[in-house]
Amino acid sequence: MGVTSHDSIPSLPASLLTGQKALVTGANSGIGRATAIKMGQVGADVVVNYVEDEEAAKEVVSEIEDFGGRAYAHRADVANEDEVVTMLEAMVDRFQTIDILVANAGIQRDAPFENMTISEWQRVLDVNLTGQFLCAREAIKEFVRRGVVPGTSNSAGKIICISSVHQLIPWAGRANYTVSKSGVQMLMETLAQEFSSRKIRVNAVAPGAIRTPMNRPAWETPEAEASLVEMIPYGRVGDPEEIATAAALLASDLLDYVVGTTLYVDGGMKLFPEFLHGG
Numbered sequence: 135m136g137v138t139s140h141d142s143i144p145s146l147p148a149s150l151l152t153g154q155k156a157l158v159t160g161a162n163s164g165i166g167r168a169t170a171i172k173m174g175q176v177g178a179d180v181v182v183n184y185v186e187d188e189e190a191a192k193e194v195v196s197e198i199e200d201f202g203g204r205a206y207a208h209r210a211d212v213a214n215e216d217e218v219v220t221m222l223e224a225m226v227d228r229f230q231t232i233d234i235l236v237a238n239a240g241i242q243r244d245a246p247f248e249n250m251t252i253s254e255w256q257r258v259l260d261v262n263l264t265g266q267f268l269c270a271r272e273a274i275k276e277f278v279r280r281g282v283v284p285g286t287s288n289s290a291g292k293i294i295c296i297s298s299v300h301q302l303i304p305w306a307g308r309a310n311y312t313v314s315k316s317g318v319q320m321l322m323e324t325l326a327q328e329f330s331s332r333k334i335r336v337n338a339v340a341p342g343a344i345r346t347p348m349n350r351p352a353w354e355t356p357e358a359e360a361s362l363v364e365m366i367p368y369g370r371v372g373d374p375e376e377i378a379t380a381a382a383l384l385a386s387d388l389l390d391y392v393v394g395t396t397l398y399v400d401g402g403m404k405l406f407p408e409f410l411h412g413g
């Protein structure tokens with residue numbers, strides 16, 4: 135069995151999100167990049183959020199424009215309240231509203247627990263958890279203000295939180311990251327409970343091991359990849375496009391009855407594969 139290859143993913147309907155406005159945070163790299171492009175391919179207008187690499191964000195915008203989509207890049211640190219408020223105000227100004235938030239921006243600052251600094255702890259929680267809180271809060275204000283627009287979507291708005299299998303699986307040396315992601319799970323479920331009566335759908339995608347810059351050392355050599363694949367029953371590392379497809383489906387009316395759910399897209403990583411042979 136090859137550890138890298140898989141057949142190509144079938145395309146989603148080209149009009150899946152036509153007329154909808156999507157904000158994807160951390161959209162200049164990895165999973166966010168693939169998700170912004172996917173949203174554009176299926177008809178959404180897209181805000182490509184980034185914080186550092188403006189050139190990469192502009193390339194994502196160009197790629198969306200090249201196939202006739204509408205997009206622009208917006209720099210904002212998702213952990214900064216004023217910058218998030220301004221980003222949402224600018225989006226409403228430019229695109230009139232927001233229908234879909236993909237809260238994706240995330241970082242790792244790994245350290246053995248006894249050496250973890252307060253800034254490594256705090257920054258990961260600020261970006262991965264507070265960032266999702268701030269973006270969700272500002273998006274929900276607009277969803278509630280606007281309500282359902284018949285003909286656009288059955289929902290008043292959709293939030294897709296990008297979490298991780300590590301909302302469930304402890305991970306030594308990454309206490310900051312695992313705590314941030316388990317926080318994302320409870321944030322997502324609480325918002326889903328609080329706002330579904332107002333037709334706002336909140337769900338999460340929890341990726342397993344996906345081939346992005348964030349975890350490059352885990353897959354960039356054949357040896358590293360083979361060792362990673364031992365933790366994945368399905369026998370391969372995932373691609374960013376597979377997370378993008380899951381996010382686009384969750385944002386669409388095809389999954390209109392899916393509320394407060396985490397969709398694990400992980401090749402079975404959370405199934406305790408070490409128990410496959412005995413235990």
Ligand code: NAP
Pocket residue numbers: 159160161162163164165166183184185186187188210211212213238239240241261296297298299340341342343344345346347348349
């Ligand atoms: P990545 O390629 O490193 O991308 C991270 C993105 O987050 C970049 O676009 C980065 O923008 C952005 N970002 C970082 N800090 C930000 C901030 N303060 N404000 C706004 N944007 C910020 O990583 P990735 O693998 O695609 O990860 C995306 C999400 O998937 C993360 O939440 C991660 O935890 C989750 N995830 C990934 C995997 C995996 O295997 N790759 C598995 C599980 C979960 P700049 O480049 O401008 O800094």
